[in-house]
Amino acid sequence: MKNAGTSQMFLAGWACCSSDETLSSRLRFPVALPDKRRIPASIRRRTSQAVQLALSAGLMACENAGMNPADLPAIFASAGSEMQVTDRLCIELAKPDGLISPTQFHNSVHNTAAGYWSIATGCRQPSTSLAAAEATVAMAWLEAWCRLQSGVQSLLVVCYEEIWPEYLEPGVGLYPAAMAWVLSGSPEKARATLGRPHPSGAKLEGDDAKSACECPALAAAPLFRAVSLGKTGDVALGAGWSIPLKFRGADE
Template sequence: MDCMSLLGFCVCAPDAEFRGSLPFPAFDINRDTIPPLLRRRSSQAMQMAFSAAAAACGHAGRSPATLPSIFASVAGEINTTDQLCSELVKADGVISPAAFHNSVQNTAAGYWSIAQQCTQPASAIAAGTDTFAMALLEAWCQLSCQGGELLLVCYDEIWPAYLAPDCGSPAFACAMVLAAGAVEGGLVQIARPKTGAAIFPPAWTKSADSMPILAAIPLLEAASVRAGAQAIALTPHTPSWQVDLGGWK
């Protein structure tokens, strides 16, 4: 496989001020993307992931039920997990089975499959500060081996402040529909992720250091403006993971 094509994408950012600072359109959480029976048990992470995923599928003109999916998050259901740990340290702490069920890394992926009645494979990954880069690499590997199309969702909710001071904010989610090879009508072609010396934009370095999933911003900005073939850094570190973009229409 020479490249993968970006067919559509969407960004969800609940904080209005941060949303307005982004160099591409972004939207608030759309709770209508979550079935009523799931809403009461949904976290901010799940709400953002669903909002971005549904809109990206709509942008690409694809049915969510037909797409394999990859859900990538640095901290996953961190607030639910934090609540469970707080209960565990109590002498009479009682663990909620529902909370435990909703604390795992694949919570959003699992509920998305259920909500969309999707029987395609779903993956959930985390890779620290390289989570976005590894999400793209996982997408490349799956498309290279299986062909077709898939949905990639990268997201993180706000982390409890005392766990990582000055980190874990703001909340952010992005979703992309990707296809194997060069596809007519695609927004841009993305080469295989690799290590390299591409420089992460200084304007977003502090943000990505605070919330690693924001490392997606440079790639999304390039895709939104179609500014020309270029190398895009996927982490704020140097040397870093990067991708080469091309195929602008």
């Protein structure tokens, strides 16, 4: 049954993972290592760091929410996505006798994570893959809100980034990370409530601004921290956008 549409999003589960063990202390909330055992071996062998991070975080969030991954429409958001694969392909294309790997070629599209998610989980629900530079995280949340308004019952949001080739944009893509949330248009099983993302002019500050530059997916770090600590209020998403967050029992 479809959700009738609501101005609120209800948070059922969340997860964050990174292969960089230093991020947890830097971000001040728990960051798990990717659990590659959750990903079928046939997929692990031919996927990138970006895909493995996205799938790990998504599966962890679904488990945290107690929901079946195969039942959830999904939004996969990444400013760069398959940067390493695309860079290698471009290097080969520039050679007079360059050889293109078929596996790398089919992994070079922006919706690679969404495709492998469908294969790994057996999910046949719709998926969206998006990129919007420094506004990628904010646009992922806006897309999620719009999807729930349109009648989707529940969905998965994954923001992820792998390490970028150093010379492409120095100072960006220094850390690999993925954050995932399971959302619903119904308050059943809700652990927190999120409102409509909106332009607010709010800026990421201090370490959060630095982290979001070094790994665009970490523009979601303030929200993840607020969720982890149970803090209510308007939370910055980067690029001048914010989202209201409220926990059950919090004062109006």
